[in-house]
Amino acid sequence: MLAGKMGCTQQYISKVLKGKKNMSLETMIA
Template sequence: MNTTIKKLEAYQSDSPSHWREEAEYRRENKSWMRYSQRIAMAILDKMEQSHLTQKALAERMGCSQQYVSKILKGRENLSIETLAKIENALSMQLLSTKIVRTE
């Protein structure tokens, strides 16, 4: 048993794992992350139809390609301003203007 522990310790990473914090973050933010993923998929579909690259979309939006990449991963909490830039750059509608009141 001692040799097994020594072998495991030999392969142990020097940097601590943050899997628990990341899992908790995903659980706590599940609701908006689901929307972000749906938006990312819609953007990817439109980009494919339009034969647009991330770089081209970034130029149209006035941001960096790295930021577009973050958006397309579906884990970015997007502002209304950013959503409007995406809509304008891709000539598509992501947000509905219909407001539904629940009481």
């Protein structure tokens, strides 16, 4: 699952995809 690989929660991923949160560069490359 994408969230697990990125060390984030599914809720966080959903918020990012909906544009409610900005994903940091650190999160993207982690």
